[in-house]
Amino acid sequence: MSLRKIRVFPDPILRKKCKPVKLIDSSIKKLSHDMLETLEYVGGIGLAANQVGVLKRVVTLHLPEEDHRILINPEITKSFGTREVKEACLSFPGYQGLVKLSMKVKSRWLDINGSYYKLSAEDLLSQVLEHEIDHLNGILYIDHLLAHEKLNDAKQIGLKNILADQKLDDTKSENQPHIHDVDINLIVDKENTKSDDYEHLETKLDLSLIYSDSSMEDLKYDLHNAGYLSDLDNKN
């Protein structure tokens, strides 16, 4: 097994639809085990194959206090109700946002041996299934952000620290930075991709809880490194 690099937004592969697995061969087995190892390494709970650059319908899960799971060709067959949930994503290191998801889903998939599974899921499992199956369809949780909701810095610490650490947690810093809000126009340039599979995305992010002592230049630099800005207006 080996670790795979997690693709970070706005990598265009995150907007591509993954293709169904027709045969669970050694390459799919290796991919699945590498994805599980990568998931363990970063301490995440779910990972979809396009997040490691492979356009196959494979998802790995490791929910707290549960065994890990490999899901081949997973599908949501039915969903019930709606609820608001705080979401985070390994492809958006350090951020979280409030989205509307189902209360409950019915899902089905094949395991690594090709056995068929059917499950009614609630709570975190329902959330993770929706999140990861969205990934396989090129959909990201930021697409579901509730109006006026903020995509917040998950740790409430400086961007540089977050970018250096892909592991997410809810630890709140003792010293709350004071808040200033910055509006960013996030534009994924379609020219960078070879496909028309997905739409040009233009989203206004309201980034708050950034250290008040970071200058606009620091912020631009950090956003550039995170892939949110294609060019630095000012390179000094």
Ligand SMILES: [Zn+2]
């Ligand atoms: Zn994700």
